[in-house]
Amino acid sequence: MSPKESEKITTAYTDERKRLLGYIRKRISDRFEAEDILQDVFYQLTIGFNDIRRIENLTAWLYRVADNRITDLFRKKRPVTFSFKDNASEGEEGPLTLEEILPSVGTSPEDEELKEMIWDTIEATLSELPEEQRNVFVENEFEDRSFREISERTGVGVNTLISRKRYAVLVLRENLEIFYKLLKD
Numbered sequence: 001m002s003p004k005e006s007e008k009i010t011t012a013y014t015d016e017r018k019r020l021l022g023y024i025r026k027r028i029s030d031r032f033e034a035e036d037i038l039q040d041v042f043y044q045l046t047i048g049f050n051d052i053r054r055i056e057n058l059t060a061w062l063y064r065v066a067d068n069r070i071t072d073l074f075r076k077k078r079p080v081t082f083s084f085k086d087n088a089s090e091g092e093e094g095p096l097t098l099e100e101i102l103p104s105v106g107t108s109p110e111d112e113e114l115k116e117m118i119w120d121t122i123e124a125t126l127s128e129l130p131e132e133q134r135n136v137f138v139e140n141e142f143e144d145r146s147f148r149e150i151s152e153r154t155g156v157g158v159n160t161l162i163s164r165k166r167y168a169v170l171v172l173r174e175n176l177e178i179f180y181k182l183l184k185d
Helices: 003-027 031-047 058-077 109-128 131-141 147-154 158-184
Strands: none
Touching: 003 031, 003 058, 003 131, 031 058, 058 109, 109 131, 109 158, 131 147, 131 158, 147 158
């Protein structure tokens, strides 16, 4: 690595470290896990710098890597058993937890690929949700925080939080519908 490249990495670290850590801490409550993710993001920058030269917006790349690491942590921390109790019909409230809206799949290589597709759909859906809905869903489902805990931390009423999560679940259920149909056939 040339001195110029090394300086670019150092500048990125100096300029973005605090903001990136704050961004990660909004999603990860454990300070040590957040710092591990931050360290991993900059590690990825240093080991992949030759490929990264083509990236126009280094800051956006850092945040994308952070998002990916956060998602990886959620997957490791809370392995989902992919059980599906009942797919609610139109007009019904239906389930409100991630475990309840995920379709049931087996353990074959094809099933593992399907699980990966389901997770990709969940990630994409969550990234498109309004921030308030996404944050409530992530904190409640992945970080195991109760609505009361979230309410105390944010100052938002419990009923409002439940409503936001409900909308997130409805969008997720709609986007996962194709997988329900695939598994029924």
